Amino acid sequence: MATVTLNKLGKRFGALVALEALDLAIEDGEFLVLLGPSGCGKTTTMRMIAGLEEPTSGDILIDGTRVNGIHARDRDLAMVFQNYALYPHMTVGENIGYPLKVRGVDRAERLRKVEAAAAQVELSGLLLRRPAELSGGQRQRVALARAIVRTPRLFLMDEPLSNLDAKLRTVMRAELKHLQQSLGTTTIYVTHDQVEAMTLADRIVVLHEARIQQVGTPHEVYTRPANTFVAGFIGSPPMNLLAGEIRDGAFRHAAGTVPLAAAPRGEVVLGARPEDLALAAPADAHLTGTVFSSELLGDSTLVNVAIGDGLVAVKVGPDEGQRVGAAIGVRVAPAKTHLFAAEGGRRLETQP
Numbered sequence: 639m640a641t642v643t644l645n646k647l648g649k650r651f652g653a654l655v656a657l658e659a660l661d662l663a664i665e666d667g668e669f670l671v672l673l674g675p676s677g678c679g680k681t682t683t684m685r686m687i688a689g690l691e692e693p694t695s696g697d698i699l700i701d702g703t704r705v706n707g708i709h710a711r712d713r714d715l716a717m718v719f720q721n722y723a724l725y726p727h728m729t730v731g732e733n734i735g736y737p738l739k740v741r742g743v744d745r746a747e748r749l750r751k752v753e754a755a756a757a758q759v760e761l762s763g764l765l766l767r768r769p770a771e772l773s774g775g776q777r778q779r780v781a782l783a784r785a786i787v788r789t790p791r792l793f794l795m796d797e798p799l800s801n802l803d804a805k806l807r808t809v810m811r812a813e814l815k816h817l818q819q820s821l822g823t824t825t826i827y828v829t830h831d832q833v834e835a836m837t838l839a840d841r842i843v844v845l846h847e848a849r850i851q852q853v854g855t856p857h858e859v860y861t862r863p864a865n866t867f868v869a870g871f872i873g874s875p876p877m878n879l880l881a882g883e884i885r886d887g888a889f890r891h892a893a894g895t896v897p898l899a900a901a902p903r904g905e906v907v908l909g910a911r912p913e914d915l916a917l918a919a920p921a922d923a924h925l926t927g928t929v930f931s932s933e934l935l936g937d938s939t940l941v942n943v944a945i946g947d948g949l950v951a952v953k954v955g956p957d958e959g960q961r962v963g964a965a966i967g968v969r970v971a972p973a974k975t976h977l978f979a980a981e982g983g984r985r986l987e988t989q990p
């Protein structure tokens with residue numbers, strides 16, 4: 639187990655800034671997820687922690703010791719990357735045991751540890767097969783077993799589930815979370831999938847354009863997004879964002895008015911999650927529009943309402959489907975709204 643501290647960690651590739659001075663302290667045993675869209679600097683950050691890429695600026699400390707310049711092999715961490723990089727000519731057992739073999743662990747102990755690691759990811763019956771004879775999910779588990787066989791002090795995982803189909807991903811996600819909790823090994827995990835981040839993380843770091851947007855528990859990031867980028871990135875579908883103006887205690891938009899207590903004045907962006915909105919007859923609603931689409935999701939229905947020149951997503955009950963093109967109203971619970979600055983999108987903390 640280990641703590642990891644990043645001090646003003648930065649990386650440039652020529653003129654391109656891949657990561658801007660990043661400050662972060664990762665606790666012992668923590669499951670930390672780096673979340674952000676493609677190109678925001680996630681893999682670059684991981685590769686620097688792993689020792690595969692030299693930082694342009696700043697320091698990396700593992701257990702309080704600066705590791706800049708120390709070879710990847712000597713940092714005592716295990717990596718699982720998107721392409722599992724298994725050795726095709728080795729059996730599953732040999733693949734899992736390889737990190738022990740290169741460290742000179744004797745054969746008997748190696749076998750014992752390989753069997754234990756394989757059992758943890760439910761691969762016990764497959765140790766003699768070769769990677770080509772496995773499904774994608776089984777290969778993924780071989781890569782995981784190879785990471786855990788050595789009980790390193792730190793796991794680095796970069797989109798390790800991205801090659802799996804949706805169902806297997808959900809299963810492996812639960813297995814991974816369970817495994818990490820039972821091992822208690824500090825884990826840094828990269829994904830662009832916000833559901834994966836929400837379900838796995840103790841804390842999420844949202845990255846965008848080489849900078850941290852927010853650090854918080856999944857609950858904090860979901861319920862109090864720090865800016866419009868985080869609000870529009872987290873949640874499925876994400877938070878609705880409406881630009882308008884606050885005047886005389888109400889948010890005013892071309893499509894209607896939402897009364898707000900103790901609100902600031904001027905131009906703002908109003909945010910509301912789909913599950914915090916309700917449909918109503920146009921005469922009883924805060925905002926009015928027409929039904930753009932109505933999708934039954936099983937346990938709920940997602941209704942997209944065309945309001946002004948945008949769409950507002952409303953999550954309602956499974957029996958509340960709507961006819962496309964119908965005139966409809968949207969009710970907003972004022973206490974469940976979020977306000978952001980029109981300029982720059984920063985969260986405004988003036989809500990009651």
Ligand SMILES: Nc1ncnc2c1ncn2[C@@H]1O[C@H](COP(=O)(O)OP(=O)(O)OP(=O)(O)O)[C@@H](O)[C@H]1O
Binds near residue numbers: 654678679682683
């Ligand atoms: N070796 C390199 N040389 C030049 N530019 C690079 C190099 N590696 C990464 N970059 C650039 O740095 C930025 C961050 O890349 P990075 O791989 O960290 O993104 P990412 O967040 O992992 O994205 P993805 O979700 O697509 O994997 C990108 O603009 C990328 O093009």
Ligand SMILES: [Mg+2]
Binds near residue numbers: 680681682
């Ligand atoms: Mg990447």
